[in-house]
Amino acid sequence: MAPRNRDDNFMDVDSDSDISLLGDVERRGKGKGKGKAADKRKKDKGKAKAKEQAYTWEASYTRSWDTVQEDEAGSLQGAVEDLMARGRRRRLLAPAAAIRRTIIRHLVLLLDLSAAMMDRDMRPTRFDLMLQYAREFVVEWFDQNPLGQIGVVGMRAGIGERIGEMSGNPQDVLKCLSDRTRLEPTGEPSLQNAIEMARSSMSHLPTHSSREILIIFGSLTTCDPGNIHDTLDACVKNKIRISVVALAAEMKISRDLCDKTGGQFGVAMNEGHFKDILFELVPPPAQRAVARAGGPGANPAADLMMMGFPTRLPDSSPPSLCACHSDMKTEGFLCPRCMAKVCDVPTDCDICGLMIVSSPHLARSYHHLFPVKPYETVTSMEGESETTPACHACARIFSTSASTAAASEGISLWGRYRCPDCHNDFCTECDVFVHDVIHCCPGCGK
Amino acid sequence: MEKASHLSVIIDLSPTQWHLSAQTSNQYPLSIETFLSQLLAFLNAHIASKHENSLVIFGALPGKSVLLYSSTELLSDDVPSLDANSYLPFKLVDSAVVQRIMNEFDAIGELEEEPPCALVGAVTKALCYINRITHPSSTTAGVAEDPSIVHDPRILILSVSPDLSSSYIPIMNAIFSAQKLALTIDVCKVYGPDTVFLQQAAHLTNGSYIYLERRDALLQYLIMSFLSPTSIRKILAVPKQDKIDFRAACFCHKNIVDIGFVCSVCLSSTHYLLLSCDLAVFCQPLPVCSTCRLATLVP
Ligand SMILES: [Zn+2]
Ligand SMILES: [Zn+2]
Ligand SMILES: [Zn+2]
Ligand SMILES: [Zn+2]
Ligand SMILES: [Zn+2]
Ligand SMILES: [Zn+2]
Numbered sequence: 001m002a003p004r005n006r007d008d009n010f011m012d013v014d015s016d017s018d019i020s021l022l023g024d025v026e027r028r029g030k031g032k033g034k035g036k037a038a039d040k041r042k043k044d045k046g047k048a049k050a051k052e053q054a055y056t057w058e059a060s061y062t063r064s065w066d067t068v069q070e071d072e073a074g075s076l077q078g079a080v081e082d083l084m085a086r087g088r089r090r091r092l093l094a095p096a097a098a099i100r101r102t103i104i105r106h107l108v109l110l111l112d113l114s115a116a117m118m119d120r121d122m123r124p125t126r127f128d129l130m131l132q133y134a135r136e137f138v139v140e141w142f143d144q145n146p147l148g149q150i151g152v153v154g155m156r157a158g159i160g161e162r163i164g165e166m167s168g169n170p171q172d173v174l175k176c177l178s179d180r181t182r183l184e185p186t187g188e189p190s191l192q193n194a195i196e197m198a199r200s201s202m203s204h205l206p207t208h209s210s211r212e213i214l215i216i217f218g219s220l221t222t223c224d225p226g227n228i229h230d231t232l233d234a235c236v237k238n239k240i241r242i243s244v245v246a247l248a249a250e251m252k253i254s255r256d257l258c259d260k261t262g263g264q265f266g267v268a269m270n271e272g273h274f275k276d277i278l279f280e281l282v283p284p285p286a287q288r289a290v291a292r293a294g295g296p297g298a299n300p301a302a303d304l305m306m307m308g309f310p311t312r313l314p315d316s317s318p319p320s321l322c323a324c325h326s327d328m329k330t331e332g333f334l335c336p337r338c339m340a341k342v343c344d345v346p347t348d349c350d351i352c353g354l355m356i357v358s359s360p361h362l363a364r365s366y367h368h369l370f371p372v373k374p375y376e377t378v379t380s381m382e383g384e385s386e387t388t389p390a391c392h393a394c395a396r397i398f399s400t401s402a403s404t405a406a407a408s409e410g411i412s413l414w415g416r417y418r419c420p421d422c423h424n425d426f427c428t429e430c431d432v433f434v435h436d437v438i439h440c441c442p443g444c445g446k
Numbered sequence: 447m448e449k450a451s452h453l454s455v456i457i458d459l460s461p462t463q464w465h466l467s468a469q470t471s472n473q474y475p476l477s478i479e480t481f482l483s484q485l486l487a488f489l490n491a492h493i494a495s496k497h498e499n500s501l502v503i504f505g506a507l508p509g510k511s512v513l514l515y516s517s518t519e520l521l522s523d524d525v526p527s528l529d530a531n532s533y534l535p536f537k538l539v540d541s542a543v544v545q546r547i548m549n550e551f552d553a554i555g556e557l558e559e560e561p562p563c564a565l566v567g568a569v570t571k572a573l574c575y576i577n578r579i580t581h582p583s584s585t586t587a588g589v590a591e592d593p594s595i596v597h598d599p600r601i602l603i604l605s606v607s608p609d610l611s612s613s614y615i616p617i618m619n620a621i622f623s624a625q626k627l628a629l630t631i632d633v634c635k636v637y638g639p640d641t642v643f644l645q646q647a648a649h650l651t652n653g654s655y656i657y658l659e660r661r662d663a664l665l666q667y668l669i670m671s672f673l674s675p676t677s678i679r680k681i682l683a684v685p686k687q688d689k690i691d692f693r694a695a696c697f698c699h700k701n702i703v704d705i706g707f708v709c710s711v712c713l714s715s716t717h718y719l720l721l722s723c724d725l726a727v728f729c730q731p732l733p734v735c736s737t738c739r740l741a742t743l744v745p
Contacts, residue, residue, distance in 0.1 A: 307708045312649070312690040333692075336704035345692075354705070359694035360646055362708065363618030370615065393574035395513050429581070430574045437577075438623045440616040442570040445511070 105148035105284060106166065107141070107212045108198035109134060113156035114189035116219040116248065122271050126218045126247050127185050133275055134216070135177050140282050142170040147357070152176055153198050157187030158223050160194035166201060189217070191253070192224035192231050199231070199240060211240045212263070214281060217254060218247040228253060235261055241285065245278055307362075308336040308354045310345060323350045333358075372441050375417035375431050392424035393434070393442040419443050450498030451675040452579065452599040454572040455489065457514070458636075459505045459547065460563045461554065463606040467637040467661075474661040476637065482544065484665040485604070489543075490536045491673055493517075502575055503543055504568040507550055508560045511567035515542045518579070563607050566616040572601050573623050580627065598675045599629040600653075605644055606637040611702055614695035617643045624651045630676050634658060634667065642691045642702060652676070655687040 111134065117127040138150060150173045152164035163183070164176035177183075195213065202211045213235075222228070235242060235257075243263035244254040250267050258265035264281060268274035310333035319330045323340040324347070332341040333356065340351040345358045390397050398415060417431040418424070422443030426434065434441060459478075468477035492499055503514040515538075576599045601624070624631055624647075632653040633644040640657060648655035656671055658664060671684050693704050 306705065308705045309693045309703070311704075312692060314686070314688050314690075317689075358692040360618060360621065360650055360692070362694060363615060363622075391574075393571050394578040395516055395575065396578060429578060433574060433577045434570075437626060438570055438573055439619045440566065440570050442511075442567050442574060445564050445567040445570070445613070445616065 108151045110215040112218045113154040113185045117185040155189035155194040160197035188223045191222040192228045213242045215244045377412045378416035391427040393430040452500045454502045454601045456568045456603045458606045460607045476661040488668040506563045506565045506568040511564040514546045566613045569620045602632045609641040611695035
């Protein structure tokens with residue numbers, strides 16, 4: 001749990017990576033590189049970025065203060081509000097109906113550890129940047145997918161290498177990503193070998209969980225022992241979703257891997273964009289309509305699992321043996337069905353086989369199911385008989401006059417946003433905080 | 447040198463529960479008047495321990511939650527008349543809190559049925575308030591709120607009502623937000639049965655959950671356990687809590703359950719109905735998952 005990290009993430013509306021968000025879609029569309037491998041990267045990036053900068057190392061730093069415009073009064077308020085409004089708009093575009101998502105996720109992180117990762121086109125090197133982002137990704141991923149598990153496989157010297165076993169504990173995964181010297185890149189990558197290894201480690205999983213492979217790929221070649229299309233077919237058959245984040249350029253085979261398995265494909269333009277497309281893969285993917293073919297009830301993937309919610313013993317309780325390791329311990333969790341003591345949750349009870357989860361683990365996933373309705377923008381104060389003087393949540397006093405900033409869609413000149421259910425007014429910050437973090441309207445209380 | 451700390455207090459003001467609490471049939475009856483006078487002494491101690499300490503008080507009333515006092519905003523213009531024996535900051539808190547609680551109680555009047563207390567609303571407001579003072583936005587730049595002075599924010603919940611199982615999900619969401627803001631939630635259970643959700647809240651945010659056994663010693667509990675900022679608590683060995691119940695509330699009947707059926711698609715808990723050992727008959731509370739309507743329950 002990295003609290004700082006999380007809230008940086010929702011508060012960083014003013015970082016430069018966010019500014020580029022609106023351009024991304026269009027750029028990625030153009031990013032389908034054509035031509036030979038050698039100059040592919042050049043072309044791809046040349047097309048993607050605006051004409052004046054061909055390579056990310058040629059570009060100067062994007063200075064966030066350059067992209068912010070002061071208004072006539074010399075104030076930055078308008079610019080800041082504009083950024084907030086973009087965030088709001090993005091949220092409003094999201095569909096209101098609850099989408100069916102997979103919450104028990106299993107992901108194998110496939111890291112390219114070939115010599116191509118030592119390229120310095122991303123600072124400091126692709127390899128270091130990949131490790132840093134992968135660690136941030138893991139923290140964020142577990143935060144949003146608490147019942148999920150991640151395994152790590154590396155590709156180097158022509159083989160797939162198991163770096164970390166499937167684990168539900170973020171600390172385990174972070175530990176295997178932290179040892180830089182153990183992961184030193186070398187040789188050629190082999191997509192086929194690595195995917196086969198990832199596939200075999202997920203073959204035993206139950207049907208109700210999702211299986212995903214996320215490949216971070218920096219090379220433009222792959223040396224495979226057999227036909228990689230056979231591997232691809234096997235993945236389709238096993239319902240494994242493959243997503244690729246390419247650091248160099250698009251390869252036909254990586255695009256095919258994603259398209260055929262329903263994953264996402266992206267070519268990273270620069271450091272910020274790399275992070276953006278990687279973090280797009282954090283929220284649980286909405287399941288596609290395919291599963292609905294048989295109608296409700298006929299869906300084999302939807303069944304009910306029995307789960308037990310344990311009681312945690314305090315550190316001061318008398319020591320006893322745990323069922324999982326036979327160690328003498330004071331603290332532990334009691335299985336609600338057989339009262340056996342286990343060391344850690346979530347787990348399967350060693351005695352009765354009941355799946356034991358702590359209920360907060362489950363609850364962390366709920367906000368995907370019950371999102372807060374978007375607040376309405378208060379555009380006019382006319383006809384308001386009595387108005388509250390302060391934000392209903394944080395008691396910040398509203399300004400009594402309209403802001404002078406140019407009116408734009410999704411922004412209230414009075415800084416007021418109203419809940420459609422309880423009709424209370426909230427300030428801009430609380431609006432963002434309620435929808436991004438709390439997931440519960442302070443006025444309605446649900 | 448200890449930095450200034452922020453304390454948000456949430457008072458559960460359920461008239462029914464306070465009435466029950468004051469009954470002389472209890473071993474240690476505690477009326478709301480005694481409670482308030484002891485609480486105000488505690489709050490004064492918080493203000494007095496450091497000049498920059500900030501304080502916000504929210505009340506959870508039946509069906510709504512209100513801001514009772516905030517050290518950054520003066521809610522009412524009428525400054526209480528100051529007599530020679532009172533210290534102004536104390537007087538401001540005391541009169542504002544008592545006055546507003548009395549007003550709210552008067553406004554409740556005679557209702558046939560008392561709606562449950564809006565504890566969730568009060569907690570989320572406290573979170574928004576802390577978010578506001580810890581992340582001052584550029585839009586309010588110039589207001590005398592220096593982010594560096596807000597340190598170690600805490601929420602103290604003084605609870606008298608039992609768990610409200612419909613508030614399970616919002617309370618959980620509030621806990622996760624509290625973790626993200628790196629704040630501590632302390633719970634003092636003044637009256638009534640242990641609440642499972644608040645136990646989890648305190649546990650998951652590294653706070654203390656304390657069940658008041660000797661209710662006549664409220665002030666002592668408050669000062670011993672909740673006055674010190676979290677940074678000092680490691681040294682003080684503040685009492686934490688006993689067993690923690692990790693039970694969840696089912697979605698269908700809002701019962702608190704320890705074994706539940708969880709829909710693999712949406713993970714909403716469905717109540718485990720063990721009315722008989724003949725599971726095939728009785729363990730069928732719903733034909734389809736009530737939340738996503740996709741899963742079928744086939745025992
Ligand atoms: Zn053990
Ligand atoms: Zn068991
Ligand atoms: Zn607000
Ligand atoms: Zn509302
Ligand atoms: Zn469901
Ligand atoms: Zn139920």
